Amino acid sequence: VVNPWGLGSFTSQVMVDIYNLSGYLVAQVPLQPAPYPLLGFQIGFFTVPPNMPPGWYNAVFVATENTSTGPLFGYLNQSFYVAPASVQAPLVVIPSFAFENQWIQIKAYILYPNGTPVTSGEFVATLLPVQDIYNLLLLSFETGVPLQYNATLGAWVGYVQVPSILSPSVYLGEGVYSLAGPWDLVVAGVTPTGLNLYPSVWPIYVEPFTYMDPTTLTASNVSALSSVIGSGDVLYNVYFPSLTLIGVNVTLVNSEVGQLTVINSHVNLVNCNVSTINAVGSTVALNGGVVEGGTVGINAVDSNVIVKGTEFRDLGYAFSVSHASLSVEGATYINVGNIATDEASALEQEVASGVSEALSQLISATPQSLTPRPLVTQLPSAPAAVEQPSQPLTALPSSANTAGDALWLALTASAVASASIVLALLRPRRG
Missing domain, CATH: 2.60.40 (Immunoglobulin-like)
Incomplete structure (x- = not known):
């Protein structure tokens, strides 16, 4: 006025x-x-x-x-x-959460009062923060996305991009954390006969990460990307379904990566969540964060891996290294099958299990009045003239014949410094 x-x-x-x-x-x-x-x-x-x-x-x-x-x-x-009546949208299919800058699909099933699908009309979907719902009328003009009817799906379909620091919109200038949080997707419109679809509101949570398509970063493009979502060679609050680094020095902070491949590069991960890391000829440093969900957490070939305070979760193996150095400090393991795929470690676990079983059987066969002598371990050097077998050989009796028999366990393994390991259980004696 x-x-x-x-x-x-x-x-x-x-x-x-x-x-x-x-x-x-x-x-x-x-x-x-x-x-x-x-x-x-x-x-x-x-x-x-x-x-x-x-x-x-x-x-x-x-x-x-x-x-x-x-x-x-x-x-x-x-x-x-x-209008004499209104139509309804009893179901709108959207993801429960999304990342900033991510495109999401909308499927709205709009029905007449008698339950038949609405196949024509004008319907718009508007994505907006929960706290801005009062401003729906103006924001629907600014950011609303028209929906189209898909006869195959029987639904009204559209695509909307979640606002981010990369996409110009009415939210331009907002930071990553300002854009994160609870949002609403609102579907409204009208049929050709004037039946209104009153605003149908569906919640979605926006994560504080900028979504990036699967990317390969090299020396030619890493600076251009970091100038938008970071500074120098540091990237903040990004999400990559997969990321490949070739010949670069990059730091990721408070980010999430699906599969990370590092080739002839140096990468620092600070408080990041990663599914799998594959490193070749590289240095990978993890400070905090989580590695979870893959068969092997970190595969390293001809690389240096430094881990400090990282959590490994839901993995078959935490590490698989070949001609690589591994430094681990303060790591935790939750639902991890094995720490590493190292063969020597596996053999040691097998021997320890066999000795424990044999000792248990021997004690159970010993009269109560007898006290078994302690386990004695001898580690003699293998004679130089004796040729060691090329494959590990484990000989372990399934049980002791009598309580008075001595049980000998011999393990000869070329994987363990070409040495013979002899474990002897001596005959139990009275008193």
């Missing part, structure tokens, strides 16, 4: 008179100055009563203002249609 002097937003009074097509005054709605961010507007609400006959109605906006030269009046006419 503006008077000839450019004022009037807060000094004028606006009344909306609603008439039917016969010219009968049906209702009057007073408007009030709107709060921020709608300063300059006046706003009011009218609820259509259930007994209001369907059809067209005229809304006449009457503005008045008292001035020193006398009263001023302003008029504006609008029309609206009251």
Whole structure:
């Protein structure tokens, strides 16, 4: 509302008179100055009563203002249609969460009151933060996405991109954490016969990460990317379904990566979540964060791996290294089958298990009055003239014949420094 002097937003009074097509005054709605961010507007609400006959109605906006030269009046006419019924969207399919900058698909199943699908009309989906739901009308004009009917799916389909620091929109300038949190997807529209779909609201949570398509970073493009979502060679709060690094020095901070492949590169992961890391001729340093969900957490060939305070979770193996150095400090393992795929470690576990079983059987066969002597371990050097077998050989009796028999366990393994390991259980003696 503006008077000839450019004022009037807060000094004028606006009344909306609603008439039917016969010219009968049906209702009057007073408007009030709107709060921020709608300063300059006046706003009011009218609820259509259930007994209001369907059809067209005229809304006449009457503005008045008292001035020193006398009263001023302003008029504006609008029309609206009251439909005999409304359509519904009982199901809108969207993901429960999404990343910033990610494209998400919307499938809205819109039905007539009798349950048959709506196949024509105009329907729009608007994605907006929960705290901005009051501003739905304006944001639907700014960011609303039209839906199209897909006869194969029997649904109205559209695609919307979650706002981010990379995508220009009404949210331009907002940071990663400002854009994260609970959002709503609102579907609304009208059929060709004037049946309205009143706003159908569906929640979605936006994660504080900028979604990036599967990417290969090299010296030629890493700087361009980091200038947008980081600084220097540091990337902050990004999500890559898969990321390949070739010949670069990169640091990822507070980020998530599906599969990370590192070739002739140096990468620092600070508080990052990764599914699998494959490193060749590289240095990989992890500080905090989580490695989870893969068969092997870190595969390293001709590489250096440094781990500090990282959690390994839901893995078959935490590490698989070949001609690589591995430094681990303060790591935790949850639901991890084995720490490493090293053959020597596996053999040691096998021997320890066999000795424990044999000792248990020997003790169970010993009379109560007998006290077994302690286990004695001898590690003699293998004679140089004796040729060692090329494959590990384990000889372990399934049980001791009698309590008085000595049990010998011999393991000869070329994998363990070409040495023979002899474990002897001596004959138990009385007293």
